[in-house]
Amino acid sequence: MKVITWRLLCMMLLLLAISCQKQSPENRDKYVVLSPETAEIIAALGSAEDVIGITRECDYPETLKGKELVGDFGAINMEKVISLAPKIVFTSGLEQEAISLDLQKLGIEVYRSYPRTVAEMLQEILHIGRLIGKESEAEDLKQELESSITTIKNSAAGKSRPGVYLEIYRDPLMSVADNSFVGELIELSGGNNVFDRLERDYARVKAEAVIRAAPDMMICYSRDTKDNIVTRKGWDRIPAIKNRHIYFEEDIHPDLIQRAGPRCVEGMRALAALYEEWRADTQ
Structure with a gap:
């Protein structure tokens, strides 16, 4: 009975997603961002206006304030995410693994970003830049960060x-x-x-x-x-x-x-x- 109920729920959510996509074509190049790190990267690349939904933890920069809230980092309102009909949902690891899989099962494009090192973060900037059409800006940001990191590291040498x-x-x-x-x-x-x-x-x-x-x-x-x-x-x-x-x-x-x-x-x-x-x- 539980399996049938879950399948029915998935079907209802999928129908809702399709309905919203038809009703909201302006959202086809918009994004829901569940990870504060990714939200900051997207904003730094100049695409904060393309973000239509965030979690409560996505509190920086100011350009993200006033966006539609879709829950907390570890407690996402899946129906709210689907209703926004985003082109891509950006998620993280840890508590967001399950929501990532659920959204993918419904045919929604999900990009999971969970960099564990500085090198991975720099590569993620490039990946995200490609996904949102900001390749040049992403390369510039990566080079700027690499230069700053090297300067700080070198200044500590010998101390x-x-x-x-x-x-x-x-x-x-x-x-x-x-x-x-x-x-x-x-x-x-x-x-x-x-x-x-x-x-x-x-x-x-x-x-x-x-x-x-x-x-x-x-x-x-x-x-x-x-x-x-x-x-x-x-x-x-x-x-x-x-x-x-x-x-x-x-x-x-x-x-x-x-x-x-x-x-x-x-x-x-x-x-x-x-x-x-x-x-x-x-x-």
Whole structure:
């Protein structure tokens, strides 16, 4: 019975999609974007006006504000997406794997983008540029970002590198691996990620492991406070805690280093500035 109901629902959704496409020919070159990284890339390529639907997390730049909301990153309103009759739906990985498959089953073109490295992000810019007819702009943006990244990386050459612990969750403790996008930015900007190897890009870590790693600097995105952090058992031995090199969202916004998009260069500059502050205090 459940299988029949699901099949009927799929048929109804497909009929709705066909109906909307007939009623809305102006949307044939428009896009629904479920990934904030991809939304930023499309906007940077000058096609924000072609985006007709976004998730709540697609909050940058200003040119995306006022677009039709189709849900949250992990809770997409599929009927709303279909009703917009987009040419392409841009999705991400993780929680959006299922919605990507469901939309494809209904005959809707889906492009999944989930870059895990800087190199992959740069290639994604080119792929997305081709899909939306912005090949030249994409090549220009890629070259501009490559140049900026190289400049930041070279400026850190020969300088002392602080050990960096980035906390993305408090209970349980979670951090980032070197082979994650965030971990790579930490390294390229002139730091050393203290958890170079984890079982996943973003994984649990033990408090004892943080103490043993003895980071020089802590970036806290776990919504904890400095007062609480300094009183964690045994953490008073950690250089970052002893020397108060603890930084929060107001010091470096997480979107600048957690989103694999054009603003990662801003994030790298912010990281490099924090490293310089550490060098000035410790050398």
